[in-house]
Amino acid sequence: MISVQDVSKTFTLHNQGAAVIPVMEGASLQVAAGECVALVGASGAGKSTLMRMIYGNYLAASGRIMVGDVDVAAAAPREILRLRREVLGYVSQFLRVVPRVPTLDVVAEPLLSVGVEAGEARARAAALLTRLNIPERLWGLSPTTFSGGEQQRVNIARGFARQYPAMLLDEPTASLDATNREQVMQLIEEAKARGAAIVGIFHDVEARDRVCDREVDVTGFTPAKVA
Numbered sequence: 001m002i003s004v005q006d007v008s009k010t011f012t013l014h015n016q017g018a019a020v021i022p023v024m025e026g027a028s029l030q031v032a033a034g035e036c037v038a039l040v041g042a043s044g045a046g047k048s049t050l051m052r053m054i055y056g057n058y059l060a061a062s063g064r065i066m067v068g069d070v071d072v073a074a075a076a077p078r079e080i081l082r083l084r085r086e087v088l089g090y091v092s093q094f095l096r097v098v099p100r101v102p103t104l105d106v107v108a109e110p111l112l113s114v115g116v117e118a119g120e121a122r123a124r125a126a127a128l129l130t131r132l133n134i135p136e137r138l139w140g141l142s143p144t145t146f147s148g149g150e151q152q153r154v155n156i157a158r159g160f161a162r163q164y165p166a167m168l169l170d171e172p173t174a175s176l177d178a179t180n181r182e183q184v185m186q187l188i189e190e191a192k193a194r195g196a197a198i199v200g201i202f203h204d205v206e207a208r209d210r211v212c213d214r215e216v217d218v219t220g221f222t223p224a225k226v227a
């Protein structure tokens, strides 16, 4: 479902004389339907960079990144937006929302955007918010004023509202209490059981060991030091 083939990445530092920094070389990774693969490696090794390339936020310098039948490394922006709407979910570490949109609609939005009927979309959103212990009195308010932990749970509810065939998870259990952390691990297990292919970064080793089938150490994709 997700196939990264011989991908490299450089950053050009425009404010430092256009210095070109190679950060990744020969990155390869296969994730089948129903499988969860954890990206591991020391800080700065390139886990986030690889994840951002799969999501199409960073452009790969070479190689192929297949998500379903789309090569993210070569696709036009419009094609990437379609992929994100229909195929590839992303649970980032922080919630980014349009101000003044009520929490229930923030969570229902990924369903509404693909034409799910409003009542059904809100029912699914309500079920997820309940599961993640967001009190109903908050559902009509914008999450912008919520606590950090509440925002993270709204973000997770939104990320799991649709049953995407492929998902990227950036530290989905970080800074959650035990009850909510357990809910998130169950959501991941359910997504795998229905066939989602998942790539994740988990500093929470216990959660990683429980939900991930394999680890890929991105240190292996670090270019040899240039003198």
Ligand SMILES: Nc1ncnc2c1ncn2[C@@H]1O[C@H](COP(=O)(O)OP(=O)(O)OP(=O)(O)O)[C@@H](O)[C@H]1O
Pocket (backbone or CB within 6 Å): 011, 023, 041, 042, 043, 044, 045, 046, 047, 048, 049, 050
């Ligand atoms: N936008 C950018 N411009 C320049 N260099 C960048 C950029 N993003 C990442 N890098 C560099 O790429 C390398 C990999 O960074 P990345 O954030 O992917 O590491 P990571 O493994 O996710 O680290 P951490 O566990 O600390 O989040 C680092 O050397 C970093 O400085």
